[in-house]
Amino acid sequence: MTDRQLFLGGYILFPSGHYAGAWRHPYSSRDWLGRDFLHQTARTLEAAKFDLAFIPETISHNEGFTRHGHSNSIKHDPAQVAGQIAAVTTRLGVGVTLSTSFNEPYNLARTLLSLDHLSGGRVAWNVIQSHGPANYLNFPHAEELTGSALYDRGDEFVEAVLALWRSWRPDALVQDQESGVFADPSRITVPDYKGRYVAVRGPLNLPPSPQQHPVIIQAGDSPRGREFGARWGDVIFAIERTQADLQIKKDDLKAKARAAGRDPERIRLFAAVQPIVGETREIAEARRDFLRTRITPESGTTFLSHFARIDLTGVDLQARYVDVLAERATDGQTESRAISQLDDLLGASRDRVTIAEAGIAFSTSELTPQVVGTGEQVAEQLAEIFGSGAADGFLITPTHFPGSFEDFGRAVVPHLQRLGVFRTEYEGTTLRANLGLS
Numbered sequence: 001m002t003d004r005q006l007f008l009g010g011y012i013l014f015p016s017g018h019y020a021g022a023w024r025h026p027y028s029s030r031d032w033l034g035r036d037f038l039h040q041t042a043r044t045l046e047a048a049k050f051d052l053a054f055i056p057e058t059i060s061h062n063e064g065f066t067r068h069g070h071s072n073s074i075k076h077d078p079a080q081v082a083g084q085i086a087a088v089t090t091r092l093g094v095g096v097t098l099s100t101s102f103n104e105p106y107n108l109a110r111t112l113l114s115l116d117h118l119s120g121g122r123v124a125w126n127v128i129q130s131h132g133p134a135n136y137l138n139f140p141h142a143e144e145l146t147g148s149a150l151y152d153r154g155d156e157f158v159e160a161v162l163a164l165w166r167s168w169r170p171d172a173l174v175q176d177q178e179s180g181v182f183a184d185p186s187r188i189t190v191p192d193y194k195g196r197y198v199a200v201r202g203p204l205n206l207p208p209s210p211q212q213h214p215v216i217i218q219a220g221d222s223p224r225g226r227e228f229g230a231r232w233g234d235v236i237f238a239i240e241r242t243q244a245d246l247q248i249k250k251d252d253l254k255a256k257a258r259a260a261g262r263d264p265e266r267i268r269l270f271a272a273v274q275p276i277v278g279e280t281r282e283i284a285e286a287r288r289d290f291l292r293t294r295i296t297p298e299s300g301t302t303f304l305s306h307f308a309r310i311d312l313t314g315v316d317l318q319a320r321y322v323d324v325l326a327e328r329a330t331d332g333q334t335e336s337r338a339i340s341q342l343d344d345l346l347g348a349s350r351d352r353v354t355i356a357e358a359g360i361a362f363s364t365s366e367l368t369p370q371v372v373g374t375g376e377q378v379a380e381q382l383a384e385i386f387g388s389g390a391a392d393g394f395l396i397t398p399t400h401f402p403g404s405f406e407d408f409g410r411a412v413v414p415h416l417q418r419l420g421v422f423r424t425e426y427e428g429t430t431l432r433a434n435l436g437l438s
């Protein structure tokens with residue numbers, strides 16, 4: 001076993017996630033509204049010694065997404081999902097996505113610290129900055145911010161939440177039955193945080209959790225988003241098409257962390273991957289090809305339209321992709337990351353494929369790299385990326401839910417363990433300990 005061990009997270013997004021056809025896969029659950037499939041998923045991830053179940057968030061309705069069953073077309077409150085996962089596990093961490101744009105620091109800080117206590121110190125907060133007309137219509141009193149101002153408010157929000165989480169000293173809860181002192185007020189500070197966008201007096205009415213406070217996760221990819229992640233993130237999620245791009249991002253993250261006065265070695269970079277496992281390489285490749293048959297041209301085009309920020313309403317689905325792009329995209333949109341990465345994926349076929357084919361290609365993984373092969377071959381590919389230093393771990397995005405995690409735990413994890421790059425048992429009881437961040 002090597003001294004350095006990789007980390008694993010599971011992407012808990014349904015009825016579809018990065019693969020837009022997941023809900024139509026014959027092996028996928030249909031019990032999206034109940035708790036049984038969440039319990040099954042949680043136990044599967046913990047049995048495979050995963051570090052984290054990662055729960056994203058969306059706070060508005062998208063008609064096209066709902067029609068086609070895309071990601072977040074139905075959405076439970078992430079904190080409620082986290083509570084269900086934590087209730088049936090003892091070591092698995094739970095990452096909860098909550099927005100700084102449409103919450104107040106006090107309520108969010110208490111919700112997450114409560115979950116952290118009740119889970120025994122296994123919670124992480126994935127910090128996002130939400131915006132867009134559909135979101136603001138649901139929160140009419142929220143100040144509409146864009147660009148750098150959105151992250152400026154985010155900075156203040158995290159500062160305020162951390163001040164609340166740290167308002168009790170670890171020794172403040174006395175519980176001295178003899179003297180009758182329950183908590184020592186002299187060991188509790190009043191943050192009285194006042195910023196340009198955020199204000200909260202505090203203190204919180206909870207002491208520190210077993211891991212002090214939740215781990216902080218960040219996934220922003222704009223230059224300002226990377227600065228935000230380098231300043232606050234314990235864990236950074238990345239979706240990069242190649243190992244070289246992943247290394248570039250990690251190097252940039254480390255440089256920004258140093259500039260922010262942080263130790264870059266205390267930041268964990270998780271790379272999103274979509275494993276497709278088969279008993280043989282040929283079977284795995286056939287399963288990969290099957291995925292495209294579960295995405296209709298209309299569904300794929302709707303998915304592409306949203307992420308590339310191009311209105312494809314009424315477009316001829318058999319028109320050439322390059323012609324549609326030239327007609328519908330503005331100058332700014334042609335520079336979008338989704339378009340540039342899709343062009344890279346299509347390669348030499350770019351000038352020949354239809355818009356329907358391009359949409360289906362995008363929607364099979366939302367440009368998350370696919371890792372295809374037997375369990376041993378998938379493990380070796382992941383171990384190679386990890387060994388290069390380009391990633392500290394991987395966020396596994398499923399093609400069918402929750403069966404992809406069962407396949408990965410059964411077929412890939414034993415080979416990662418054999419290669420000496422992944423644990424056979426949890427090392428600690430808290431998420432922070434298991435990530436080596438204590």
